[in-house]
Amino acid sequence: MAVEVRIPTILRTYTDGAKAVDASGATVAEVIDDLEARHGGIKERLVDGGDLRRFINVYINDEDVRFTGGVDTPVKDGDTLVVLPAVAGG
């Protein structure tokens, strides 16, 4: 499944500045693995021990994947995967 991945400013160091990149996979986890193959180092910023990091939000189209199965959420051809770090603090 080919998807477009929207990259937040802070992670564009891994994508040569690109705001959006192509990746493929049948699930969010597979897309992230493919991203890692193309843009080494990015995976560690997104996942920790197999799960999404607490302060990283990933959406498939409009859906927060936390409510649809997390990294096991299936993706379809043409989906857009959006990565947004939480805006949070203490």
Place this chain on the structure above:
Amino acid sequence: MLKISGGIRDAIVAHARRDHPDEACGIVAGAEDGDEPTRWVPMLNAARSPTFYEFDPSELLTLYRELDDRDEVPVVIYHSHTATDAYPSRTDIGLAMEPDAHYVLVSTRECGNADGPVEFRSFRIVDGVVTEEDVELVGRAAN
């Protein structure tokens, strides 16, 4: 240096007073090719906490879509501290993910919900390093 209109500054302070003792949060958007905060966007603190803030993840997506559509960026990201000074906490520093933003901190510890002294300070937070910057009020743009 953060240049911000007095009107937007007042709106941020009023938001912080209103939400005290919980932390208030939001952004001020501006054109992506400039460094001028022009559009105040108050956000809900999904944590509803006196010691933590977090934009609701679903509202966060809506916000960033809107910024994209308008060719805007979050020039200012603000939140309040309600019991401590207007300086980034360790949590703030650890979670700061917008290296190009001005992080504005407001402290309502003295004024609470009422009129009274507030602190309004601005910082850059890049790779865990905090640098305070001057705040210059410009004009009195209504907002």
